[in-house]
Amino acid sequence: MTSETMTAPKIGATGAVEPRGAKPKKLTIARVGVYAFLVIAALFFLMPLWVMIVTSLKGLPEIRLGHLFNLPAQVTFEPWLKAWDTACTGRDCNGLKPGFFNSLKITLLSVPVSIVVAMINGYALSFWKYKGSDLLFGILIFGAFVPYQVVIYPLIIGLSKVGLFATLPGIVIVHTIFGMPILTLLFRNFFASLPPELFKAARVDGAGFWQIFFQIMLPMSVPIAIVAVILQTTGIWNDFLFGTVFAGRENMPMTVQLNNIVTTTTGVREYNVNMAATILTAAVPLAVYFISGKWFVRGIAAGAVKG
Amino acid sequence: MQHSVSIRDLSLNFGNVKVLQHLDLDIAQGEFIVLLGPSGCGKSTLLNCIAGLLDVSDGQIFIGGKNVTWEEPKDRGIGMVFQSYALYPQMTVERNLSFGLRVSGMKKDEIDKRVARAAEILQIGPLLQRKPVELSGGQRQRVAIGRALVRDVDVFLFDEPLSNLDAKLRSDLRVEIKRLHQRLKNTMIYVTHDQIEALTLADRIAVMKNGVIQQLSDPHTIYNKPVNLYVAGFIGSPQMNMFNGTLNGTNFVAEDGTSISVATYDFATPVSGSTKAIMGIRPEHIVLGEESRSMPFSADVEIEIVEPMGSDTLAWTKIAGHQVTFRCNSDVVLKPGQKVVVGFDAGRGSIFSTETTNRL
Numbered sequence: 143m144t145s146e147t148m149t150a151p152k153i154g155a156t157g158a159v160e161p162r163g164a165k166p167k168k169l170t171i172a173r174v175g176v177y178a179f180l181v182i183a184a185l186f187f188l189m190p191l192w193v194m195i196v197t198s199l200k201g202l203p204e205i206r207l208g209h210l211f212n213l214p215a216q217v218t219f220e221p222w223l224k225a226w227d228t229a230c231t232g233r234d235c236n237g238l239k240p241g242f243f244n245s246l247k248i249t250l251l252s253v254p255v256s257i258v259v260a261m262i263n264g265y266a267l268s269f270w271k272y273k274g275s276d277l278l279f280g281i282l283i284f285g286a287f288v289p290y291q292v293v294i295y296p297l298i299i300g301l302s303k304v305g306l307f308a309t310l311p312g313i314v315i316v317h318t319i320f321g322m323p324i325l326t327l328l329f330r331n332f333f334a335s336l337p338p339e340l341f342k343a344a345r346v347d348g349a350g351f352w353q354i355f356f357q358i359m360l361p362m363s364v365p366i367a368i369v370a371v372i373l374q375t376t377g378i379w380n381d382f383l384f385g386t387v388f389a390g391r392e393n394m395p396m397t398v399q400l401n402n403i404v405t406t407t408t409g410v411r412e413y414n415v416n417m418a419a420t421i422l423t424a425a426v427p428l429a430v431y432f433i434s435g436k437w438f439v440r441g442i443a444a445g446a447v448k449g
Numbered sequence: 450m451q452h453s454v455s456i457r458d459l460s461l462n463f464g465n466v467k468v469l470q471h472l473d474l475d476i477a478q479g480e481f482i483v484l485l486g487p488s489g490c491g492k493s494t495l496l497n498c499i500a501g502l503l504d505v506s507d508g509q510i511f512i513g514g515k516n517v518t519w520e521e522p523k524d525r526g527i528g529m530v531f532q533s534y535a536l537y538p539q540m541t542v543e544r545n546l547s548f549g550l551r552v553s554g555m556k557k558d559e560i561d562k563r564v565a566r567a568a569e570i571l572q573i574g575p576l577l578q579r580k581p582v583e584l585s586g587g588q589r590q591r592v593a594i595g596r597a598l599v600r601d602v603d604v605f606l607f608d609e610p611l612s613n614l615d616a617k618l619r620s621d622l623r624v625e626i627k628r629l630h631q632r633l634k635n636t637m638i639y640v641t642h643d644q645i646e647a648l649t650l651a652d653r654i655a656v657m658k659n660g661v662i663q664q665l666s667d668p669h670t671i672y673n674k675p676v677n678l679y680v681a682g683f684i685g686s687p688q689m690n691m692f693n694g695t696l697n698g699t700n701f702v703a704e705d706g707t708s709i710s711v712a713t714y715d716f717a718t719p720v721s722g723s724t725k726a727i728m729g730i731r732p733e734h735i736v737l738g739e740e741s742r743s744m745p746f747s748a749d750v751e752i753e754i755v756e757p758m759g760s761d762t763l764a765w766t767k768i769a770g771h772q773v774t775f776r777c778n779s780d781v782v783l784k785p786g787q788k789v790v791v792g793f794d795a796g797r798g799s800i801f802s803t804e805t806t807n808r809l
């Protein structure tokens with residue numbers, strides 16, 4: 143192997159170096175190769191983002207020249223303003239703004255509701271076992287594999303029967319239901335990884351279902367709850383299908399409006415506005431990842447200690 | 450007499466697995482009972498049943514004369530200490546101690562008083578504001594004991610509380626638990642698979658095997674008069690030396706024909722005729738040197754292995770065709786291959802029926 147020559151002991155001017163302390167790190171050819179690959183991969187995945195950013199900052203005449211990767215000759219924020227404020231989504235021309243606030247509403251309501259429900263579920267399923275609780279858990283997990291399309295129609299009927307179809311509570315309920323299997327699994331596995339003695343000690347101390355949940359389990363589940371928040375925030379923000387079907391005209395999320403802007407057939411195709419609108423829509427999940435990446439890894443690691 | 454804890458005909462199954470079957474146990478007020486047995490014999494299960502953390506399949510449990518079989522753990526008047534400490538990780542030591550009291554809605558000044566008393570008894574006063582992660586193993590286990598202490602209960606349950614500690618701490622804390630028992634005089638039920646802990650702490654030891662109590666007695670009786678082969682083999686380190694053979698009146702004849710007099714042995718049940726039997730003699734009951742010539746049995750043997758243990762020395766040899774260890778003073782110089790004379794009095798040993806494995 144060629145790398146062998148490079149990892150051989152260093153010979154200094156004064157002769158052989160006596161090994162001592164931390165072993166010096168050396169750059170081997172294999173290592174260079176790995177780094178090169180990583181850099182290329184990163185560039186590959188960053189390329190679309192680059193194109194989007196530069197395009198969104200160009201005027202339409204400059205775009206028509208076709209230099210996809212070039213920096214804008216003249217930077218303009220006009221497309222961004224238009225995408226936010228005045229772009230036409232079908233008949234209305236208010237830009238993405240209303241969609242943004244709709245998505246905000248839906249996400250801010252659905253994330254806590256779905257997480258609280260799943261957390262209590264997971265807690266009950268791992269500590270307060272009763273006859274059939276394992277079966278219930280099995281069914282719940284099976285729910286994760288049911289294709290959405292199968293459930294959508296019955297759900298529409300059900301929600302309209304109780305008058306919640308095409309309303310804000312309706313879409314929140316839908317997100318809670320569909321988030322349940324994976325989130326319950328996440329929390330149940332986390333709680334199952336805690337020592338059962340902790341629960342026993344609390345019972346001997348006289349604490350009940352809710353006291354153990356709020357005073358002991360909840361403070362311990364912060365890392366895994368953050369994972370759940372990230373999963374749910376990005377999942378719900380990016381959702382298109384449920385938003386179109388269940389949210390109703392008043393509550394159309396940003397993704398649906400983005401689609402409407404991009405696919406509008408009247409007039410010229412404003413690539414710069416489309417790009418700006420897309421970046422605006424993706425900004426929230428991106429921000430969530432950037433801010434919470436560290437927590438995410440930590441929480442996943444905490445949950446993955448034991449199955 | 451009023452028993453502190455009474456267990457009547459207790460059975461517990463996990464599905465088809467029968468862990469405890471028709472178990473009876475009476476524990477006197479203020480008694481220190483140790484449940485001793487190998488891993489998986491049902492010690493923790495029994496303790497969890499007493500604590501009310503497991504629903505029993507059959508039978509009854511009385512604590513302080515009251516039938517608590519269907520009571521919640523908190524209503525049984527028990528405190529429990531676990532092997533893994535089970536401290537609430539997000540709470541300070543003080544809040545760990547007071548959690549149960551706060552949950553029960555006790556007044557603040559009474560809580561403070563009890564926490565202060567527990568902290569004083571266990572010498573954890575300076576640690577009160579720390580979180581469990583900032584404590585050593587020994588300190589954590591002290592806090593766990595304190596959590597049982599503040600609740601002012603009649604019965605303490607310990608589930609291998611010292612198993613996670615290193616040898617030094619273990620013996621320190623062992624003494625401390627003994628001191629605690631002498632001071633508080635509560636009933637204590639203590640699970641362990643460490644026979645030293647059992648022998649040093651217990652008023653009575655219950656030796657368990659497969660969910661059945663084999664023998665329930667004081668440590669001296671358990672050690673010197675084990676009721677069956679299992680107890681004899683489980684207690685004592687190194688193990689009791691065993692000889693297979695036949696019992697003929699006042700003579701035990703080993704398989705290789707060596708005859709050992711059992712005239713001094715106190716038979717539990719009269720034996721007549723000739724029966725297959727196993728004789729057991731503890732390593733420290735075998736005497737080395739010329740004075741052993743006067744013992745009921747003595748033999749010239751060759752030393753095979755010598756293990757100096759510091760306080761005494763273990764030597765390995767063969768008697769009557771069986772591998773035998775004996776204990777002698779560490780000042781005696783022994784070498785492998787050396788010829789010595791050893792002897793013992795069968796009256797200090799135990800004889801078991803080969804057929805039933807029970808003590809004869």
Ligand SMILES: Nc1ncnc2c1ncn2[C@@H]1O[C@H](COP(=O)(O)OP(=O)(O)OP(=O)(O)O)[C@@H](O)[C@H]1O
Nearest residue numbers: 463466468486487488489490491492493494495642
């Ligand atoms: N939840 C359970 N479901 C099924 N079987 C169980 C369960 N808990 C314990 N057992 C079985 O019951 C038996 C007794 O277990 P227990 O925990 O009481 O043993 P132990 O004597 O405390 O052992 P150790 O010294 O290892 O703690 C074991 O064979 C174990 O496999």
Ligand SMILES: [Mg+2]
Nearest residue numbers: 492493494608
């Ligand atoms: Mg156990």
